Amino acid sequence: MTKVLMKGNEAIAEAAIKAGANNYFCYPITPQTEVAEYLAKRMPEVGGVFLQGESELAVANMIFGAAATGKRVFTTSSSPGISLMQEAISYMAGAELPCVIVNIMRGGPGLGGILPAQSDYFQSVKGGGHGDYRLLVLAPSSVQEAVDLMILSFDLADKYRNPVMMIGDGMIGQMMEPVEFPDKIESPDLPPKDWAITGAKGRKPQVVRSLFLDPYKLENSSWHLHEKYELMKKNEVRFEKYKVTDKNEIIIISYGTMARICQTAIDAVEAEGISVGLFRPISLFPFPQDEIYAEAIKKNIKEVLVIEMSTGQMVEDVERAVVGKKKVSFFGRTGGVVPSPEEVITQIKDMIRKKSKSKKKA
Amino acid sequence: MNNNSKTLFARPEAMTDVVSHYCPGCTHGIIHRLAAEAIDSLGIREKTVGVAPVGCSVLAYNYFNCDFLEAPHGRAPAIATGFKRLRPDMMVFTYQGDGDLISIGMSEIMHAANRGEKLTAIFVNNAIYGMTGGQMAPTTLQGQITSTCPAGRDLNETGHPIRMTELLSGLVTPMYLERVSVHSPQHIIQAKKAIRKAFQYQMDNKGFSLIEVLSTCPTNWGQTPNESTDWLEGNMLPYYPLGCFKDSFAEEDK
Ligand SMILES: Cc1ncc(C[n+]2csc(CCOP(=O)(O)OP(=O)(O)O)c2C)c(N)n1
Numbered sequence: 001m002t003k004v005l006m007k008g009n010e011a012i013a014e015a016a017i018k019a020g021a022n023n024y025f026c027y028p029i030t031p032q033t034e035v036a037e038y039l040a041k042r043m044p045e046v047g048g049v050f051l052q053g054e055s056e057l058a059v060a061n062m063i064f065g066a067a068a069t070g071k072r073v074f075t076t077s078s079s080p081g082i083s084l085m086q087e088a089i090s091y092m093a094g095a096e097l098p099c100v101i102v103n104i105m106r107g108g109p110g111l112g113g114i115l116p117a118q119s120d121y122f123q124s125v126k127g128g129g130h131g132d133y134r135l136l137v138l139a140p141s142s143v144q145e146a147v148d149l150m151i152l153s154f155d156l157a158d159k160y161r162n163p164v165m166m167i168g169d170g171m172i173g174q175m176m177e178p179v180e181f182p183d184k185i186e187s188p189d190l191p192p193k194d195w196a197i198t199g200a201k202g203r204k205p206q207v208v209r210s211l212f213l214d215p216y217k218l219e220n221s222s223w224h225l226h227e228k229y230e231l232m233k234k235n236e237v238r239f240e241k242y243k244v245t246d247k248n249e250i251i252i253i254s255y256g257t258m259a260r261i262c263q264t265a266i267d268a269v270e271a272e273g274i275s276v277g278l279f280r281p282i283s284l285f286p287f288p289q290d291e292i293y294a295e296a297i298k299k300n301i302k303e304v305l306v307i308e309m310s311t312g313q314m315v316e317d318v319e320r321a322v323v324g325k326k327k328v329s330f331f332g333r334t335g336g337v338v339p340s341p342e343e344v345i346t347q348i349k350d351m352i353r354k355k356s357k358s359k360k361k362a
Numbered sequence: 363m364n365n366n367s368k369t370l371f372a373r374p375e376a377m378t379d380v381v382s383h384y385c386p387g388c389t390h391g392i393i394h395r396l397a398a399e400a401i402d403s404l405g406i407r408e409k410t411v412g413v414a415p416v417g418c419s420v421l422a423y424n425y426f427n428c429d430f431l432e433a434p435h436g437r438a439p440a441i442a443t444g445f446k447r448l449r450p451d452m453m454v455f456t457y458q459g460d461g462d463l464i465s466i467g468m469s470e471i472m473h474a475a476n477r478g479e480k481l482t483a484i485f486v487n488n489a490i491y492g493m494t495g496g497q498m499a500p501t502t503l504q505g506q507i508t509s510t511c512p513a514g515r516d517l518n519e520t521g522h523p524i525r526m527t528e529l530l531s532g533l534v535t536p537m538y539l540e541r542v543s544v545h546s547p548q549h550i551i552q553a554k555k556a557i558r559k560a561f562q563y564q565m566d567n568k569g570f571s572l573i574e575v576l577s578t579c580p581t582n583w584g585q586t587p588n589e590s591t592d593w594l595e596g597n598m599l600p601y602y603p604l605g606c607f608k609d610s611f612a613e614e615d616k
């Protein structure tokens with residue numbers, strides 16, 4: 001294994017190929033177009049399928065058709081494009097088709113802007129399309145992690161027969177960092193794809209569909225999906241902690257690039273004797289609810305600080321995790337404005353100051 | 363049955379032995395049968411996958427004895443593209459109504475046709491939205507009454523009905539485009555030939571084909587089955603002329 005310097009978008013593309021996903025459909029949109037440009041050259045080299053569709057609406061439906069073959073397929077886009085994909089995403093969740101969708105998020109709503117944001121949290125984690133379904137949502141905070149999670153995403157999609165979404169703010173796609181690709185990818189034992197559409201040869205015809213006109217059958221299917229989501233909650237919670245100790249006065253909850261900025265801020269205030277820990281969810285669905293609760297209730301923790309590049313979307317899930325045991329506050333910038341470590345440091349110090357003031361009053 | 367008996371008519375192997383949900387006199391069933399006969403005659407049932415639309419034929423997968431995908435409304439050509447690109451060795455056909463293909467799915471069909479996806483598209487034009495109970499379609503004729511144009515289609519408000527096969531003929535890429543009808547036995551024979559040819563071209567990896575089939579909807583036209591075939595002949599044929607609009611291999615075919 002050697003390290004190579006790569007742009008996030010290109011590393012994501014190469015990671016998919018390493019994971020055996022030689023089938024890619026796309027529509028250009030900033031800030032992720034490099035994935036398509038990279039794969040336009042790379043797919044022919046590996047004998048894969050590359051197709052630029054006429055819209056994200058069509059592309060996501062092409063992914064549906066492609067996924068029905070049982071082969072590994074993926075697409076990448078950015079916020080407005082992901083909105084257009086919601087139709088097929090809902091259909092794929094209903095039809096239990098595995099696939100991987102990458103959202104390199106930019107500011108919204110509407111056409112928004114082209115700079116990094118985390119404002120598609122609700123869309124990714126809470127639904128996006130119609131119906132009783134969930135996506136498994138992963139959020140990397142470095143190019144290396146984007147590679148690792150991309151590879152993992154294909155395994156998880158196959159394991160649960162469900163679309164997996166990897167979301168990164170624009171920075172994950174645009175920045176260059178050294179990355180390592182595994183030489184050989186060992187996939188865990190995955191269920192056989194006996195549902196795949198391969199022709200009714202020596203077996204009965206098979207149908208891939210999300211339609212159940214009988215309400216009892218649709219209800220059964222919905223509960224079956226629900227059971228998978230419960231299994232995900234049990235098995236697929238992922239997170240990382242940074243400088244989390246019993247001395248922490250504040251615990252920051254932050255994901256993606258934002259979490260790295262928080263690390264810089266945490267190091268800086270540590271030098272001044274303020275102890276802050278970082279809890280970084282990697283899986284946004286399933287959300288590390290119990291794990292956040294366990295940190296929040298620690299004796300020394302005065303406040304839980306959620307920091308996002310949005311006006312505060314994940315904060316709801318953190319509040320739900322903390323169940324009122326501690327105060328949850330929020331800091332964020334949005335629209336493509338990336339908070340600086342200094343802004344985070346100011347937030348932390350203000351918080352500590354207020355706390356000590358109120359203590360004196362008491 | 364004695365030894366001299368001969369089977370003249372039977373259910374195609376590519377059709378299942380179930381009662382369909384189509385209304386009495388609806389010609390969707392005939393079109394299903396023609397597709398199934400084409401599949402049988404080419405011996406491709408075991409490597410064929412159909413893509414069902416949203417419309418009255420949404421349950422087509424119950425009637426064909428081959429693998430199927432159920433697409434979102436209008437997206438069958440995109441679904442078929444994704445599948446066929448990964449499995450060029452398989453045979454893929456789409457089956458779509460006029461609302462599905464021309465209205466909500468206009469973009470998907472145009473681009474699949476223009477890319478030359480190696481598909482067979484069966485397009486059922488009944489001048490109405492059948493499944494949702496008889497609303498105006500892009501193919502609804504001038505003055506035709508539907509539940510969303512109760513005074514009859516007004517061209518000033520909604521433009522002229524779209525002649526899809528003609529529209530597709532403006533593209534360079536598609537290989538074979540023909541409009542047929544199933545309102546009489548002679549027309550059914552012609553439709554059968556066209557559908558078979560469209561499958562044959564796909565088998566030969568020739569490119570994109572679309573067969574537009576004029577079809578009846580007695581229920582939402584408010585007619586008996588016989589009235590509906592007459593109405594089709596008297597009203598649809600003049601506006602939607604039958605015939606082959608493009609056949610890039612017509613010569614070598616002869
Ligand atoms: C996104 C979406 N919009 C609307 C509908 C409702 N809908 C179902 S079938 C249909 C029209 C189908 O008409 P057509 O394609 O002409 O088929 P037919 O029933 O006439 O064969 C509509 C509007 C839907 N299922 N999905």
Ligand code: SF4
Pocket residue numbers: 383384385387388389390418488492493578579580581582
């Ligand atoms: S509603 Fe019309 S198109 Fe639908 S099955 Fe009945 S007759 Fe056929």
Ligand SMILES: [Mg+2]
Pocket residue numbers: 459460461486487488489490491492499
């Ligand atoms: Mg119709």
